[in-house]
Amino acid sequence: MNTFLAVIIIFAVLVSIHEWGHLVFAKRAGILCREFAIGFGPKLFSFQRNETLYTVRLFPLGGFVRMAGEDPEMIQIKPGYEIGLKYHDDGKVREIIVNNKSKHPDCEIIQVEKIDLEHDLTISGYMNDEEFVTLDVDEKAHYVYDEKATQIAPYNRQFASKSVGKRAIAIFAGPLMNFVLAVIAFIAYALIAGMPxxxxxxxxxxxxxxxxxxxxxxxxxxxxxxxxxxxxxxxxxxxxxxxxxxxxxxxxxxxxxxxxxxxxxxxxxxxxxxxxxxxxxxxxxxRNVLDAILFGFTQTYETTILIIEALGMLVTGQFSLDALAGPVGIYEYTGEVVAMGILVLFQWTAILSVNLGIINLLPLPALDGGRLLFIGLEALRGKPVDPQKEGMVHFIGFALLMLLVLAVTWNDINRLFM
CATH class of the missing domain: 2.30.42.10 (PDZ domain)
Structure with missing residues (x-):
């Protein structure tokens, strides 16, 4: 049970700090972040804070920050649709009732002729008395579909609208926070254990x-x-x-x-x-604070170099795939670390955090490094890669990554019974 709790806590900390980096820098760039998720699959629980839904999901294989514009809008309103509208005191539309309008008797009904919720933020159409009107929409207005509110995403709040630099920082911030966490963990170790x-x-x-x-x-x-x-x-x-x-x-x-x-x-x-x-x-x-801080940075640097060298040996064939550890292997090693005490657990957490940061920076599809590669190509070409082609590359990359995880996990299981 101690091992299980330690794995859950370490996983939660590593993923949370990584995704928190994405979230903070994306919000600073003005990007609407719809969801901050730990894990994948069905939601276990969630809560809404400001513009972002925070969720914990069933499968603990990572996490994500869902930024506006990265996926097509799930709710589409076409000419001819009848929708309900609610307003702010200044007359701007604050809610767009897509269905179940009977549950909102205070809304006004409009038959849509034209709607632009990305650039002009207007809705044009015929009201109940057949009068043609054009209404302004608040940039923080919400769709209401099946009684669930979803904030609209004007183009200036979407990921693609930001400069290459701001998008690159928002992506790079995730791995960066893993390195920061490693430094902090090593500093904590040095302050508790002392320095020779x-x-x-x-x-x-x-x-x-x-x-x-x-x-x-x-x-x-x-x-x-x-x-x-x-x-x-x-x-x-x-x-x-x-x-x-x-x-x-x-x-x-x-x-x-x-x-x-x-x-x-x-x-x-x-x-x-x-x-x-x-x-x-x-x-x-x-126990010296300055020495502990220096230790935190030097240990993080040395751990980074060791992991990069190991990856290089893997690529050149000096290491085989069998040398890699997957979720089962990490669980087993963490159990051994827990038995050694809290100080070794600090070091193990730091090593895992550096490892997560480096792996995510690899220029592979579906990883942060792959996304940074596409942003770099955009900077060189002067125009973005076709979003559909990029999305397909990331989808294939994610599928291959999951196959790698399964292969490594199979090796872990085989080692347990050898």
Whole structure:
């Protein structure tokens, strides 16, 4: 259950911060955002705030911000239709009753001859007394269809009406927020866990290490090893690691007093399977806001580089598809991380957030990177790509992406039973 809750919380945070980036910058550009959704499929619950409907949906495979103009308007009114109208005090139309007009006895009926709800914002037609009129429509007027209100989208509130720069920022803001979240998570980790100092000082000891058996205590400073002066933690560990299973003479300072101690280094396997010496000590930790902020940025940068290098190896065939983890694999790994404690969970969340940001920036259809690619082509050509062709490319890309998710998930399931 802890794993399940952790996965739900991490998923909600990663997707919410990503889509929030799209939402905020789209609204700043003046784009009407109809819906902010977490997940896909049927709605589980929703609420309306200002112009946007906020929803949580059944399938936790991502999220979206539905911006006006990206999809065709679902409600179309043609000449000859009879509709009901309600007005503001200034005479502008505020509600357009498309059907069920009998439920709105206070509305005025008009037979439409011409309607423009994108540019002129006018409705022309014949009222009950056969008088031909042209009425102004408020830019925030609503359709009412089956008793459900939907705000109209004048062209100046649609995605396509904005400049290339504003649209690119609205798209790029989603992945950008994932990198921001990673920085914050790494900073939180550093503030809680502390940052290792560079001093050659004992911070903590393992229960079964050579250092504790030799009588070293937290706070002791290593002055010399084998007659060589120790300058910092790095030089100390470098000297110890280079001499596995060897007896070393240490000069130690404790509370202003100097004494000597000898110990035999233990053996541990290094990153390249080579043997290295250890004595079972950890560096002292300090909590410094400026260092934590620097740690947040540097760790995010280093994680980004590692993921990009891994993607490059995948493309060149150095990694196989079997090396990828899908939803099942992420769930399994998250369970292992939860068992390690909250600090490791902070790091895992940051890594997943960077991964989500990078994946979304790949120039593939249906991803933010693919949409940015089309915006870039528009900037080069001086005119947009045909919306129907672009929509078809994104649809095919989304279908292929779902097939990839299914393939990776199948690999995850196979690994569980191997």
């Amino acid at each position: 100092t560079e001093e050659a000082q004992v911070g903590a000891l393992t229960d079964d290490g050579a250092a504790i058996e030799a009588g070293l205590e937290p706070g002791d400073t290593i002055v010399e090893i084998e007659g060589q002066a120790v300058e910092d933690w790095f030089s100390m560990t470098e000297e110890i690691q280079s001499k596995p299973e060897q007896e070393l003479d240490f000069v130690v300072e404790r509370d202003g007093e100097i004494f000597e101690v000898s110990m035999v280094t233990q053996v541990r396997e290094g990153p390249d399977d080579e043997e290295m010496g250890v004595i079972g000590v950890y560096p002292p930790m300090e």
